[in-house]
Amino acid sequence: DAKTTQPNSMESNEEEPVHLPCNHSTISGTDYIHWYRQLPSQGPEYVIHGLTSNVNNRMASLAIAEDRKSSTLILHRATLRDAAVYYCILRDSDNFNKFYFGSGTKLNVKP
Amino acid sequence: DAGVIQSPRHEVTEMGQEVTLRCKPISGHDYLFWYRQTMMRGLELLIYFNNNVPIDDSGMPEDRFSAKMPNASFSTLKIQPSEPRDSAVYFCASQAEPNTQYFGPGTRLTVL
Numbered sequence: 052d053a054k055t056t057q058p059n060s061m062e063s064n065e066e067e068p069v070h071l072p073c074n075h076s077t078i079s080g081t082d083y084i085h086w087y088r089q090l091p092s093q094g095p096e097y098v099i100h101g102l103t104s105n106v107n108n109r110m111a112s113l114a115i116a117e118d119r120k121s122s123t124l125i126l127h128r129a130t131l132r133d134a135a136v137y138y139c140i141l142r143d144s145d146n147f148n149k150f151y152f153g154s155g156t157k158l159n160v161k162p
Numbered sequence: 163d164a165g166v167i168q169s170p171r172h173e174v175t176e177m178g179q180e181v182t183l184r185c186k187p188i189s190g191h192d193y194l195f196w197y198r199q200t201m202m203r204g205l206e207l208l209i210y211f212n213n214n215v216p217i218d219d220s221g222m223p224e225d226r227f228s229a230k231m232p233n234a235s236f237s238t239l240k241i242q243p244s245e246p247r248d249s250a251v252y253f254c255a256s257q258a259e260p261n262t263q264y265f266g267p268g269t270r271l272t273v274l
Contacts, residue, residue: 083261085261087263093265093267093268094166094255094266094267094268095253095255095263095265096264096265097261097262097263097264100261138205142260142261146218147260148193148210148212148218148257148260149207149210149218150207150263151207152204152205153204154204155204
């Protein structure tokens with residue numbers, strides 16, 4: 052199973068951009084990179100995913116390194132509601148329905 | 163859409179008792195997943211179904227755990243007999259297309 056490495060925690064000020072890094076040096080060519088987040092006392096929710104190109108949606112942007120060994124989730128303007136644990140996940144190319152959630156990055160947003 | 167529905171939201175039971183957790187997936191989703199979350203082990207996939215058929219149960223901890231999906235709108239996760247180490251938050255998730263799993267609010271299980 053391809054693994055991901057994320058910082059345990061990060062802190063941001065409200066209304067400032069946040070860059071959440073993820074290393075996945077053993078990624079295979081067909082693995083998609085997914086990001087989910089888990090707000091306090093809730094189930095995880097989908098944020099964004101990508102394969103090779105950078106991706107944008109209403110929640111965030113995903114920047115993927117050219118060698119695909121790392122990626123960065125970008126929240127353009129953090130709000131207090133964005134305080135959560137953010138998980139970087141590689142979708143298993145052998146069994147694409149199995150998501151392996153690591154320990155994630157706990158994001159704290161200060162007012 | 164009501165999203166994924168789980169019941170009960172909280173369950174407190176005594177060691178040795180049978181526990182049944184319930185899940186109603188989002189209508190039209192043909193994949194259903196059961197996860198367990200603890201502080202020590204994080205979020206772990208226990209089992210998942212496709213079109214009501216169990217596809218991968220390699221994450222089920224032991225024979226005390228069983229899961230069924232009798233129809234497209236209902237699934238159960240049963241623990242018999244329960245033990246204190248089963249205390250965790252159990253999440254159900256459903257999926258239609260390959261990239262997005264929709265999680266329920268979870269059931270917090272405490273086994274005394």
